[in-house]
Amino acid sequence: MLLGVFFALMLVNCSERDLTQIQQAANTNTLGDVFIDGFSSGMDWGPFSDGYAKATVLNSDAEVKYSGKASLRIDVPNSNDPNGSYAGGILHVPGTGRNLTGYDALTFYAKASAGASIEIGFGLSSYGSKYKVTINGLKLSNSWTKYTLPIPNSAKLTNEHGLLYFAANPINGNGYSIWLDDVKFEKLGTVSHPAIKDSTITCFGGKSTMGNLIESFSLPNGDIQKMVVASSYFNFVSNNTAVATYANDTINVLGAGTAKITANEATGGLTIKSYGLPIAPTANASNVISLYSDVYTNSTKTDIYTIWLPYQTTVVAEVKSGSEKIIHYTKFNFVPVILTGTLDITGMTSLHLDIFTTNTVIANTKFEVQIKDFGTNGTEDTSDPSSNIVVTMASNPKFLTSSWVSVEVPLPSTKAHIGWICFKNDDVLAANGGLTDVFVDNVYFHK
Amino acid sequence: MKIIINILVVISLISVAFLVSCTDSTQIKQRSWKIVWQDEFNSIPADSLPDATKWNIREGGDGWGNQEKEFYTKRKKNVSIDSVNGVGCLKLTVRAESYSGSGWTSGRIDSKGKYEPQYGLIIARIKLPYGTGLWPAFWMLGANIDSKTWPQCGEVDIMEYKGQEPSLIHGTIHGPGYYGGGGITQSYGFIDMRFDNDYHTFAIVWTENGIDFYVDATVENGSLSGGTLYRRITSDDVSGKGEWVFNHSFYLLLNVAVGGNYVGLVPNANTLLPQTMYVDYVRVYEEVK
Incomplete structure (x- = not known):
């Protein structure tokens, strides 16, 4: 597979925009030629500086050519070549770039001495890749063939530095040659x-x-x-x-x-x-102990990924919507949020959470929330369920398909050693579908 | 069109004359035209079938004499009148679908038995489809086809086009002694433009002695103007080959064939279907003498 492109130089984007505005009035450098019989005016070769591209791969070839006096030959190295294991770089115009607004395509003739598949394009240079166009896997044959790369919107190319770039790897470790000729920007009128x-x-x-x-x-x-x-x-x-x-x-x-x-x-x-984000929490941070939210600082004890084997089927993932992170439960039967070493929520009055599902919410679809306080010795006693709180969310009117719902869950009477909370699908309804796919966000205790 | 396939088709593409004007303007006499028949394809309601008083909608997939691959249907998916970007037009649409033994469906209409002019200025405004293996056409067949059979009845291809050559159209006549690959044909095209990006007009001026082929001419205030006369074919062109059979009435046809001997290829992975030929109007004028 082809290697990525690395550059030693980078130009800040806003500087290029300023330059473009100045150049737009004055850029008379409208030459479309890239390589006809030699390098076109003002053009240079720059191999990629990733440490793998061989610098000396280009040659002028006066014998093998499509037309005119010479073609541009690229000698792709063997993969064990000490000077570089692939051929890649750019033909670029430093200084004032080309005004290509009058053209609609880059065209060239190419052939290769082996059945090569290369990456080739334009719009890449040390000034950036803002207008980059790439063909991945362009297949070359051993007879001259014309290739056409239409420009998506040539009005943008008022000052383009990157006229052609390519990357070609050896085939099964063996080098070969590529010839390019009559490389130029053209106004075809027939790309559509x-x-x-x-x-x-x-x-x-x-x-x-x-x-x-x-x-x-x-x-x-x-x-x-x-x-x-x-x-x-x-x-x-x-x-x-x-x-x-x-x-x-x-x-x-x-x-x-x-x-x-x-x-x-x-x-x-x-x-x-x-689907829209849940309504942003407004509670004052000093009144909140947050487990999972992008608005508050979350407790470091929160672990959303523990799996309660052997019966948990729920798969836990996080999705990012823009910069908002949201928990996504799939194959949902039940899933804990562990509070490692227990959490003291004394003074808090309610647990808030936002839930969302695309599943069909039928009558009596339930989403259960359990909160367990471990009691004064701070460890879980599974034989005594009395500290659990079970909250049942009825389907109507609070729980809807494809709409965020905010829920307030009452807390156990003892609060100093909260060990876990658990979200649970309804057993009876799970057999008939129930909820299988739920998003959860903004999980926080508050007063 | 029916082409008998024991002739190797050597179309005169290689010898195409781009932008050739083969007569000088002093020979074109100024005529006056009055409209005698038209279909503007502006039916209301939208998505309706063509006017049955003017057109027959053809069905079938037997190759139509050319080893074509499409099955023409009477469904609105293939033949309909609609408004597209404000232009009321006929849409003939090629679709990739398995239908009655064929891999593609399309549309074909003709005016046989409903409108059969003899002589005149016959013009259509068309936006062509694109893609390998498509063969749209605006053409005419002799109205005596049931008794005289082809090629004796005569055929005039006002415009034919190969989807993989979007810059080129062809005008042709077929008759006894000059048919199939031996038809009298002329190609016309653009070096820097394509026919599928916009509407273009395709027209003939047909008199007892000859047929003039035009691209992009229009009738303004009763006069034909603009565009290019790209070929004049006269009865002299067929002497030594066969008989001039264009002195009787003909009917009009519009269709998009798929594959077949003329276009030479079938749609491939690069042919983005469905594809539509849009016809803004068909108009027929008689000379005001």
Whole structure:
């Protein structure tokens, strides 16, 4: 598999934006050529600086070429080559970048002396990867073939430094050669039907970055070219800003509902199905002993992962919705929250928790909460259940499908040595479905 | 269209003349046109079937004489009138589905027995589908086809297109002595554009002596203007080959075939189905003499 890309240099994003605004008025460097018979004007070669890429892999080849005087040959090393075990790097323009807004694709001819599958693209340089486009697994043959990488939105490329990058590994440890020729940005007019692969995110809320997208274009020969592209190319908008907004590559999910994030530059987009976060707790922190919450400091005694063998089927996981962490119980029958070494909640009057399920909540669906105080000697006496508190949550009107419900659980009469709390599915109803999949958040004692 | 397949099809693609204008403008006489028949495909309600007083909706999957792979149905999934982005249009849609022994369904309509013009300016405004193995067409067959059979009845392909070559269309006539791979044909295309991104018009001006093929011309105030006359075919072009059989009435056809001898390929992993041919209108004009 291909190695990641590492760079010695990084440029801060806001500095590039300032530079772009200045350049936009003045960038007359519209040359689209990358390699025709030699390096195009202003271009340099920079091998990847991860310590594995061999620096000296490029050569001009005057004999094997597609057209003109020469092609660019890449000599992929053997994997045991002491100077580097793969060929990878960028053809880049330092200083003033290229104004590529007048083009719609990077095209090149390529062939290889072995059946190679390489990573290739553009938009990567020491200035960053804001407009990176990649084909993973481009298969080369032993006869010259033209390849086309459409630009998702060339209006963004006012000052691009990264004209071409590639990474090619040896095949079964053996090196081979790749030839590239007539590498240039072109205005084809015939790359069309840009489409972002549709995807759906189901979440509760919070912020996340859009990340890279899979986009496909129709090429003039009937082929579909799939690429991984940076989300910065697209002017995304949300069709429901009460549910989610989009700005600066960040999706901010604000409330429950569905939003579709789309852009004019391509069909398809991202659907966000948000259930909404539980209502943020407002109790004063000095009145709270918290077990699991993102708002309060949680007790260090809280352990949500202990499994009560042999009968517990519940699987415990945590999900992150933006920056909010939520416990997710699946195959739910019962599950403890252990308070290691016992917890003193003297003075507290209630246990608060928020629960959420997508299961169908039928009449009398129950969610039981048990709280055990171990008594003055601080150890559990399983023969005496008298300190348990069992709370039954009736289904209606408090407990709903796909809606957060806040619950207040009364506490045992003795509170100085709370050893565990336990959430339990209803035995009778579990056989008929009951609850199997529950999210829990904001678990805290308060007064 | 029916092509007898013992001829190796060597379409004149290699010798395509892009942007060729084969007559100079002094030879094109200015004519005046008045509309005599049209379908604007603006039916209300939306998602209805084409006007039955004008069109027959064809069904079947026997290859239609060309080893085509589709099964044409009468379902609205394949043939419907709808408003798309504010344009009332006919939609002929190819779908990948198992249907009656075929792997694809599609739509085909014609005006046989309902409207059969002889001569005139015949024009359609169409947005083409794209993808390997699709073969949309706007064409005509001689109305005497049941008695004269093909190719004696004559065939005029006002526009044909191969889905894997979205920058190219072809205009062709078939008749006795010049049919199938031997049809009189001309390709027209763009170096830097495709036909599937937008609506284009495809038209013929058909008189007793010849047929002129146009792309992107329109009728404004009774005159044909704009676009390109990319081929004039006259009865002289068939002398020595066979008979000129375009002096009787023809009926109109619109369809999207899948696979078959002409397009040469079937849809593959790169053909994103469903695909639709959108027809904004079909209009027929007679010359005002």
